[in-house]
Amino acid sequence: MVNQIRAIFWKEWREFFFQQSIKDKLQTILLIVVLGVVLPVNKGRDWFNMPFFYSVAAMGPILMATTVICDLFVGERERHTLETLLASKLSDKGIVLGKLLFAVSYATFITILLLLLNIIAINVQYYKGTFLIFSIKSVFILAFINFFLAFFTALIGVILSMGAKTVKQGQLMLTISFIAIILIASMLVNQLPDSFKITFLNYYNSVSYVALFMILGPVLLSIYWLMLKYTFYRFKKLSYHL
Amino acid sequence: MSDENLMIRTTGLSLNFPNVAALRDVSINVESGTVFGFLGPNGAGKTTTIKVLLGLLKPTTGSALVMGYDTVTGSEKIRANCGVLLEHNGLYEMLSAEENLEYFARIWALSANERKARIKELLTHIGLWERRKEKIGNWSKGMKQKLAIIRCLLHRPKLIFLDEPTSGLDPVATVSLRDDLLGLVKNEGVSIFLTTHNLDEVEKMCDSAAIINRGQVLAMGALSDLKRTKDKEVYQITCNPMSDEVINRLNLRDDLTVMDCTAIGFKVRSQTSAPTSAMVQNILACGVEVNSVNKAEGSLEGFYLSIIKEKSW
Numbered sequence: 001m002v003n004q005i006r007a008i009f010w011k012e013w014r015e016f017f018f019q020q021s022i023k024d025k026l027q028t029i030l031l032i033v034v035l036g037v038v039l040p041v042n043k044g045r046d047w048f049n050m051p052f053f054y055s056v057a058a059m060g061p062i063l064m065a066t067t068v069i070c071d072l073f074v075g076e077r078e079r080h081t082l083e084t085l086l087a088s089k090l091s092d093k094g095i096v097l098g099k100l101l102f103a104v105s106y107a108t109f110i111t112i113l114l115l116l117l118n119i120i121a122i123n124v125q126y127y128k129g130t131f132l133i134f135s136i137k138s139v140f141i142l143a144f145i146n147f148f149l150a151f152f153t154a155l156i157g158v159i160l161s162m163g164a165k166t167v168k169q170g171q172l173m174l175t176i177s178f179i180a181i182i183l184i185a186s187m188l189v190n191q192l193p194d195s196f197k198i199t200f201l202n203y204y205n206s207v208s209y210v211a212l213f214m215i216l217g218p219v220l221l222s223i224y225w226l227m228l229k230y231t232f233y234r235f236k237k238l239s240y241h242l
Numbered sequence: 243m244s245d246e247n248l249m250i251r252t253t254g255l256s257l258n259f260p261n262v263a264a265l266r267d268v269s270i271n272v273e274s275g276t277v278f279g280f281l282g283p284n285g286a287g288k289t290t291t292i293k294v295l296l297g298l299l300k301p302t303t304g305s306a307l308v309m310g311y312d313t314v315t316g317s318e319k320i321r322a323n324c325g326v327l328l329e330h331n332g333l334y335e336m337l338s339a340e341e342n343l344e345y346f347a348r349i350w351a352l353s354a355n356e357r358k359a360r361i362k363e364l365l366t367h368i369g370l371w372e373r374r375k376e377k378i379g380n381w382s383k384g385m386k387q388k389l390a391i392i393r394c395l396l397h398r399p400k401l402i403f404l405d406e407p408t409s410g411l412d413p414v415a416t417v418s419l420r421d422d423l424l425g426l427v428k429n430e431g432v433s434i435f436l437t438t439h440n441l442d443e444v445e446k447m448c449d450s451a452a453i454i455n456r457g458q459v460l461a462m463g464a465l466s467d468l469k470r471t472k473d474k475e476v477y478q479i480t481c482n483p484m485s486d487e488v489i490n491r492l493n494l495r496d497d498l499t500v501m502d503c504t505a506i507g508f509k510v511r512s513q514t515s516a517p518t519s520a521m522v523q524n525i526l527a528c529g530v531e532v533n534s535v536n537k538a539e540g541s542l543e544g545f546y547l548s549i550i551k552e553k554s555w
Contacts, residue, residue: 007348011334011341018336018377084332087296088349089322089397 001097004090008098009105016068016106028067032110035059036117045126047118048134056118057145060110061153064103065178069157070170072099073238078166096228096235100154107150111142137209144213148220155227156181162234249274249401249433250295254304257294257457264290265457267304272435272450274400277427279444279451279465280437281546287457288437289329292403295435296321309401322350325394325402325432329409331386335379339370339389342378343396350397364392367429368422384415388422395426401433408443420446441543451542453549460549468545477518478538480507482531491528498524499547509538511547 035056040047047053076082085095115134122132134142160177164170204212250272257265265287272278282288293299295308297317306313308320333342340361347357365371368388378386387407394402407423408416424447427434438444444451445465452462461468483505484492492500492508498521501509510525522535 003351004349007345010348011337011345014341014345015334015336079335080330081332081334083328083330084326086298087321087326087328087403088346089318089351090349091318 001091001094004094005098005101008090008095009102012072012099012102013105016102024067028063031059031063032113032117036114037121040118041121041125045122045132047122048132048138053118053134053138054141054145056114057111057142058149059114060107060146061150062178063110064107064150065153065157065174068103068106069154070161070164070167070174072103072161073158073235074161074164074170075167077238092235093232096158096231100151100158100228100231103154103157104147104150107153108146111146115142141209148216148224151224152220152227155224155231158231159227159234162238247274248272248307249276250278250306250308250435252295252304252306255291255294255301255306256303257290257299258302263457265294265301268454268457268459269304270452270459270462272433274433275431276449277434277436277447279448280435280454281439281441281444281451282437282454283439283550286454288454289405290457291454292326292328292405292435292437296324296326296403323399323401325397325399326405327387327390327394327403327407328405331390333378333386333390333393336377338375339365339378339381340374342389343393346393347396352397360396364395364426367426368392382415384411384419387411387415387419391419391423391426395430395432398430399432401435403435403437405437406439407436408438408440416440416443423447441546445542453546455550461545465542468542476501476509476511476538477521478507478509478536479525479530480533482506482533484530488529492525492530495524495528497521501543501547 040053043050043052073082076085086092119133126132156177157174160173161170164173207215248271250270252268252270255265255268256263268287268291270278270280280288280291290299294301295306295313297313297320300314309323311317311319311323313320334345337345343361343365344357347360352360361374362371365374368391370385370389378389381389391404391407394404404423408419411419420443426432434447436443436448448465450462450464451468453460453468489503489505492498492503499511501511510521518535522532525532
């Protein structure tokens with residue numbers, strides 16, 4: 001299984017650099033420059049202490065969802081390469097896990113790239129004898145947000161895109177779905193009673209990050225495990241109908 | 243024949259899709275070290291049979307053993323030990339030839355040294371080693387097919403499935419691919435399960451064959467046996483030039499199987515047990531001005547056409 005995942009991971013990274021059109025590459029680069037350089041420079045030398053800074057961890061997964069996810073399964077089906085993979089030594093689980101790992105690693109790579117650009121941009125603009133950088137605690141929070149958001153986005157993206165007939169249709173479906181998820185989530189949060197929000201915020205401020213990880217980690221892992229199971233099921237169905 | 247000598251054995255294999263019976267009671271044997279042709283028109287059930295043999299589809303009834311593994315319980319082992327070229331070549335057009343092979347060599351867990359040596363050996367054999375760094379997107383279909391075939395052989399399988407490998411190729415590319423394939427088969431000592439509707443390909447490559455139509459195997463055996471026309475003779479007719487209308491009239495007759503039809507002659511086989519004179523009368527009735535009638539040698543084409551016509555409903 002490890003060999004299979006490694007083989008797919010190797011191919012996906014290799015293909016990714018050739019697969020994207022120049023237009024797509026430019027879009028990605030532009031987004032990285034805006035989020036990695038323009039935004040932090042505009043926000044000022046306190047950028048690393050602003051709550052908004054943590055949103056950088058979400059950019060990788062969002063970029064991943066809009067660029068690579070659809071191509072992973074629907075693209076292979078569209079190009080008639082999936083059939084050959086299914087007829088090879090690869091197991092269904094190997095294929096799904098290899099592709100998910102690539103998606104998560106892509107999201108993480110983008111996040112790391114953005115953080116490095118943030119450091120360079122802020123220090124070039126605002127360096128006054130002290131090197132400006134985020135705290136170790138921030139690194140853990142960013143890693144946590146990035147990892148769980150990347151997995152969530154990848155799983156949701158794969159599940160939704162499997163129903164699409166073409167990559168373009170899949171991308172459209174994903175964009176609409178993610179907008180709907182964000183809108184519904186913000187509407188639900190707005191509907192919550194103020195007393196509940198205050199209680200929650202008080203709890204959040206009082207609880208340590210370690211405790212938060214200990215509580216959230218197992219809950220999220222359980223949800224992802226169920227989503228992964230469902231992804232295997234959907235993939236089996238998709239491959240049966242090839 | 244003992245099971246040890248068989249690469250593939252299916253017994254009463256049937257597969258029902260909603261509204262259609264894709265396979266009906268398919269029983270075939272493929273001997274080890276041979277090239278087996280699975281002949282049939284489009285939609286006959288050839289690709290479906292391959293999918294069942296690879297364990298990608300589960301049969302509704304019946305069973306199949308491939309290399310000794312049951313297709314339901316041992317499908318992963320079958321796929322791990324076979325090579326497959328399906329209808330679409332499954333190559334990654336944005337990657338180079340070398341990268342395409344490297345990917346599948348990694349899937350089959352070949353070591354780095356083994357991968358390098360094997361890729362060089364196979365690409366050299368088909369004369370594409372010098373072009374290994376090129377992205378294959380701009381390659382001709384024939385070159386891609388060759389690459390896809392050597393991809394099947396990377397892990398030295400004992401059995402390969404080829405689903406219409408020369409489909410869509412021009413005659414030169416077809417001959418070149420066939421020569422390379424036969425060379426590789428001789429070199430590697432593999433058994434081949436070849437599906438095609440190209441009779442020439444079967445005659446030149448296969449030791450034995452089965453004919454399938456509408457999910458049912460109509461005939462199976464050694465190629466020499468299939469070619470032998472037992473109860474019905476084939477005749478070579480020469481005639482004065484025929485119009486298209488006359489040719490159409492001939493082709494429409496249910497009691498005759500017309501083959502190799504040109505303006506001045508054709509081969510014919512009677513579908514009934516009527517005497518030769520009656521058959522000639524029928525030909526004359528179509529407006530053909532017959533010059534001569536001679537016995538012709540039996541051909542696979544003749545057998546194929548007559549059995550498809552005879553057993554179609």
